[in-house]
Amino acid sequence: xxxxxxxxxxxxxxxxxxxxxxxxxxxxxxxxxxxxxxxxxxxxxxxxxxxxxxxxxxxxxxxxxxxxxxxxxxxxxxxxxxxxxxxxxxxxxxxxxxxxxxxxxxxxxxxxxxxxxxxxxxxxxxxxxxxxxxxxxxxxxxxxxxxxxxxxxxxxxxxxxxxxxxxxxxxxxxxxxxxxxxxxxxxxxxxxxxxxxxxxxxxxxxxxxxxxxxxxxxxxxxxxxxxxxxxxxxxxxxxxxxxxxxxxxxxxxxxxxxxxxxxxxxxxxxxxxxxxxxxxxxxxxxxxxxxxxxxxxxxxxxxxxxxxxxxxxxxxxxxxxxxxxxxxxxxxxxxxxxxxxxxxxxxxxxxxxxxxxxxxxxxxxxxxxxxxxxxxxxxxxxxxxxxxxxxxxxxxxxxxxxxxxxxxxxxxxxxxxxxxxxxxxxxxxxxxxxxxxxxxxxxxxxxx
Numbered sequence: 052x053x054x055x056x057x058x059x060x061x062x063x064x065x066x067x068x069x070x071x072x073x074x075x076x077x078x079x080x081x082x083x084x085x086x087x088x089x090x091x092x093x094x095x096x097x098x099x100x101x102x103x104x105x106x107x108x109x110x111x112x113x114x115x116x117x118x119x120x121x122x123x124x125x126x127x128x129x130x131x132x133x134x135x136x137x138x139x140x141x142x143x144x145x146x147x148x149x150x151x152x153x154x155x156x157x158x159x160x161x162x163x164x165x166x167x168x169x170x171x172x173x174x175x176x177x178x179x180x181x182x183x184x185x186x187x188x189x190x191x192x193x194x195x196x197x198x199x200x201x202x203x204x205x206x207x208x209x210x211x212x213x214x215x216x217x218x219x220x221x222x223x224x225x226x227x228x229x230x231x232x233x234x235x236x237x238x239x240x241x242x243x244x245x246x247x248x249x250x251x252x253x254x255x256x257x258x259x260x261x262x263x264x265x266x267x268x269x270x271x272x273x274x275x276x277x278x279x280x281x282x283x284x285x286x287x288x289x290x291x292x293x294x295x296x297x298x299x300x301x302x303x304x305x306x307x308x309x310x311x312x313x314x315x316x317x318x319x320x321x322x323x324x325x326x327x328x329x330x331x332x333x334x335x336x337x338x339x340x341x342x343x344x345x346x347x348x349x350x351x352x353x354x355x356x357x358x359x360x361x362x363x364x365x366x367x368x369x370x371x372x373x374x375x376x377x378x379x380x381x382x383x384x385x386x387x388x389x390x391x392x393x394x395x396x397x398x399x400x401x402x403x404x405x406x407x408x409x410x411x412x413x414x415x416x417x418x419x420x421x422x423x424x425x426x427x428x429x430x431x432x433x434x435x436x437x438x439x440x441x442x443x444x445x446x447x448x449x450x451x452x453x454x455x456x457x458x459x460x461x462x463x464x465x466x467x468x469x470x471x472x473x474x475x476x477x478x479x480x481x482x483x484x485x486x487x488x489x490x491x492x493x494x495x496x497x498x499x
Contacts, residue, residue: 110167
């Protein structure tokens with residue numbers, strides 16, 4: 052790849068000291084940053100990129116996503132019970148091939164917004180992972196493991212199917228054996244027990260043993276609906292957090308999304324166990340779901356940001372998190388622009404065990420870098436706090452260039468690793484076909 056220098060840009064490092072260099076440079080050799088400094092670079096380079104008028108940041112690290120879930124745009128936000136009544140049943144129409152193309156669509160959406168690494172859990176994850184690999188994205192991937200029919204959850208039907216659970220476990224094992232560490236660690240893997248109500252306690256304990264065997268962590272959903280919390284309490288006699296503790300999943304090795312319907316004692320368990328809580332504020336806000344975020348900040352919970360699905364825009368998600376948290380009683384010291392950016396970069400990198408590679412601009416780290424064009428009305432004027440200007444005013448279309456592992460994947464807003472128009476056309480066609488097939492199926496019953 053030679054030696055590339057990005058110079059004359061505003062370097063926002065998100066390092067330990069949150070250094071901002073008004074005019075600085077980055078030196079990239081191979082897939083790593085080898086030097087960072089203020090002023091003009093004095094050495095020679097194979098390629099020099101003039102970043103004048105642009106901000107240079109570490110790529111965004113999305114703590115929780117389902118990129119193929121872009122399928123459900125505008126289908127789940129307004130209808131009542133859109134999650135259990137529409138999206139989960141409609142997922143039954145997915146195939147490995149359609150999931151691949153929808154994953155390409157979601158990955159392009161994320162990448163062009165400045166997300167360079169995403170922590171994804173979904174169906175047919177071997178195909179989702181292939182999409183990440185092909186598009187040039189960094190990803191942490193987990194196979195959805197369930198032992199219930201998730202389409203039947205709208206009827207509160209929690210019939211267990213042990214063979215189904217074992218089949219998904221085997222898929223997750225193959226995912227790890229085939230992909231973990233691929234391309235110098237650009238792809239890494241975890242086990243993906245879907246949620247505390249969709250995985251039996253016995254199966255969860257087996258997954259914990261397998262995680263220890265393979266040396267990988269876990270990714271799950273925690274108390275994302277009242278029915279989940281109710282089912283776990285009635286079935287096991289404890290909360291969703293109690294289930295995680297009993298199974299052995301609770302802890303720093305678990306990435307746990309949502310945590311909406313939890314008690315003060317549950318919040319303490321989250322904090323004491325150092326379990327990262329994946330806060331998907333924009334998606335939750337559309338449904339009116341608010342986790343007990345003030346209590347979480349007071350107790351010291353490791354709260355980090357993810358986009359989830361449908362709209363995967365890290366910039367609107369940062370603003371949604373700040374707004375939601377303040378409306379829920381948080382102070383400007385609990386959540387502000389600087390913290391929102393850190394919770395979208397270095398902190399999720401730490402939670403994923405990747406902070407030695409990504410999450411900040413520092414010598415020795417992987418060259419996962421985004422450039423934002425500051426010459427736009429929404430980013431003008433800019434005063435003495437560029438981070439606040441970006442977090443409160445930037446949008447995905449301000450991201451003009453993206454580099455992942457030293458490779459340009461987006462240049463001047465154009466995708467360089469695939470044919471974007473083809474991906475969009477395939478995504479629209481496949482989504483139409485899946486939606487129509489769902490409407491014609493026995494699962495198209497919106498009354499439950």
